[in-house]
Amino acid sequence: MWPLSLYGTDTMEKLKVGGLRQSLELCKFDLRGPESSDGILANVSRILASQKSNIAFLTYKGNKDKCCQLSFCLNQDLFPRASKILNKGLRLPTVWEIESREHVGMITVFPRHSAIIILGVVMASWGAESIPIYGIATSLSAVSFITDYRIMDKAVEVVQDSLQLPRNRAPIKPELQYYQSEVIKRNKR
Amino acid sequence: METIAVYWEQPIKTYGFQKVTDLVLIEFSYPLKEIISLGRTLSRDALQMVKAEFIIAQEFGEMISVTLCLSEKEYGDFWVSLAQAPGSTPCEYTYPVGIIYFHGPHFGDRYGIAEASFSALSQADIEIVASGCSASSVFVVLAQDDIARAENVLSHTFEVAK
Numbered sequence: 001m002w003p004l005s006l007y008g009t010d011t012m013e014k015l016k017v018g019g020l021r022q023s024l025e026l027c028k029f030d031l032r033g034p035e036s037s038d039g040i041l042a043n044v045s046r047i048l049a050s051q052k053s054n055i056a057f058l059t060y061k062g063n064k065d066k067c068c069q070l071s072f073c074l075n076q077d078l079f080p081r082a083s084k085i086l087n088k089g090l091r092l093p094t095v096w097e098i099e100s101r102e103h104v105g106m107i108t109v110f111p112r113h114s115a116i117i118i119l120g121v122v123m124a125s126w127g128a129e130s131i132p133i134y135g136i137a138t139s140l141s142a143v144s145f146i147t148d149y150r151i152m153d154k155a156v157e158v159v160q161d162s163l164q165l166p167r168n169r170a171p172i173k174p175e176l177q178y179y180q181s182e183v184i185k186r187n188k189r
Numbered sequence: 190m191e192t193i194a195v196y197w198e199q200p201i202k203t204y205g206f207q208k209v210t211d212l213v214l215i216e217f218s219y220p221l222k223e224i225i226s227l228g229r230t231l232s233r234d235a236l237q238m239v240k241a242e243f244i245i246a247q248e249f250g251e252m253i254s255v256t257l258c259l260s261e262k263e264y265g266d267f268w269v270s271l272a273q274a275p276g277s278t279p280c281e282y283t284y285p286v287g288i289i290y291f292h293g294p295h296f297g298d299r300y301g302i303a304e305a306s307f308s309a310l311s312q313a314d315i316e317i318v319a320s321g322c323s324a325s326s327v328f329v330v331l332a333q334d335d336i337a338r339a340e341n342v343l344s345h346t347f348e349v350a351k
Contacts, residue, residue, distance in 0.1 A: 032249060041320065042304070042311035049304035058303060058322040059245040061216070061256050069254070071247050108324060115244055116236050116257075116267075124228025133224065133253065136246035139326035140292050143244070 014164040015117055020156060020171040021142075023106035025076040025149045026056055028134060029086060032069045033096035040070055040092075047085055053078050057106055057144060059137050071135050073104060073146060104134055105149035107156060107171075109163070110142035118143050118163070125162040131155045201305055203293040203347040206340050209242050210287040210333055213264040214318060217271065217280045218254045227253075230274035239263045243288055243328050245321040256319050258288060258330060286318055287336035289329050289343065293350075296325035303327070309346040315339050 031040065041060055048055060057073040074082055079102055086098055109118055115138050122145055126133060131154065135146035147155050156171050219227045243258040259267055261284065268280060296302050306327050310317060315338060319330040331339055 030247070030249070039311045041307040041317055045304040045307050049301040052300050054298060054300040055303050055322060056297065058320065059247055060317065060320040061245065061247065061254065062317055062319065067249075069247050069249060106323070114237055115241050116239055117232050119244060119246075120228045120231025120233070120236070122228070123224050124232060127225035127228055133221075133246070134248050136244060136255075137321035137323040137328075138241070138244045139321070139324040139328070140290065141326075142324055144323040 014162065015114060015121060016164045017118065018110050019165060019169055020159060021108040021110070022152055022156065022171055022173050023056060023108075024174050026073040026104050026106060026146075027076050027079040027082070028057075028071065028073045028101045028104045028146060029082065030069060030071045030099045030101075031086075031092065031096060032067060032099070033093060034067060040068070043090065044070060044072070044086070047089060048072075048074070048082070051078075051081065051085060053082060057135065057137060057146060059135055073106065073135075076102060076149075101134065103149045104146050105152045106144050106146050107152065107159065108139075108142045108144045109159065112138055112141055112143045115143050121162050122159060125158050126155060129154065129158050131158060198348075200346065200348045201293065201302065202350045203291045205349050206289055206291045206343060208287060208289050208336055208340065209258075210285065210336060211261060212242060212258040212284075212286050212288065213261055214256065214258050214283040214286045214330060215264065215267065215280050216254065216256045216282070218252045219274075221248065221251055221253050223275070224253065227274055230270060233270060236267065236270055239267055243290075243319070243321060243330060245319060258286065283318065285333040286330055287333045289331065289336055289339050290326060291343070291347070292324075292326040293347070294325075296327065297323070305346055306343065309342050310339060313338065313342045315342065 053074050055072050060070045062068045132148055137144050241257045241259055246253055246255045303322055315335050317329055321328045
């Protein structure tokens with residue numbers, strides 16, 4: 001039976017959460033193979049670090065005997081360079097596949113108490129509105145969902161309708177993009 | 190206007206390592222076209238008290254694969270609920286596993302954090318069962334026997350802020 005609480009009827013309360021945060025525009029890569037490739041996590045993260053590419057989101061599931069998948073998101077502006085590097089610079093076994101997706105975004109719900117319920121509510125409510133889910137990960141204090149960047153506002157609205165957020169608290173939208181530079185400014189005397 | 194802020198540290202600082210052990214790693218897949226029914230199953234009130242220490246989900250083709258870590262006691266409740274969801278593949282589980290997780294200043298905005306973590310574990314021949322990194326957190330799921338060794342390795346890679 002569909003839990004009434006998801007629709008926030010008068011008889012049941014919606015799950016209370018603290019807030020929402022939206023990411024900047026990201027792109028996503030999925031590397032998938034029939035078995036664990038030794039050090040794939042280390043290799044990929046090393047290549048990305050060498051290009052000064054911050055990983056905004058990463059999930060990995062390894063399995064000695066079955067499929068193994070590494071998925072991660074980078075800033076959208078890194079897509080061309082990362083595609084080239086991953087397709088040419090990464091020595092994966094030939095049976096491994098690389099798929100990519102541009103223009104994705106991350107919506108983070110915090111805090112993450114009742115993470116399974118939050119997961120269920122977002123899956124059901126986004127599914128009903130044909131909003132895709134491309135990835136999910138919990139962190140220390142939140143649950144993050146990857147979806148289509150072009151419909152992020154709609155995705156946020158649906159979450160706001162399905163969960164109870166504090167009054168007058170708008171989703172946090174990033175206004176700055178951070179780059180870590182190697183430039184070191186020393187104090188001038 | 191351009192503002193350059195420089196933040197560099199060697200070694201990378203973290204706020205400390207947290208560990209959770211005696212967990213069951215559960216994995217199942219579900220057709221994406223049926224995700225509404227999976228959502229309904231997971232949002233049942235019966236699961237409200239089930240505390241997942243770690244959750245990731247990955248899409249592949251027409252399916253979504255969900256991996257989560259629960260305590261041995263909560264695994265039973267979860268399995269019973271999930272069994273009622275139509276379309277789910279059989280649950281696979283691994284026991285015992287442990288999680289080591291940590292976070293640090295601006296981890297989500299800086300490159301090199303994942304590389305430092307995974308390279309250190311790889312060089313120590315510690316097999317990573319699963320991992321999830323988002324916001325400022327790094328979560329690594331390992332065979333329980335590897336947790337202490339992983340903490341030792343990571344403690345030499347990162348500096349715990351005092």
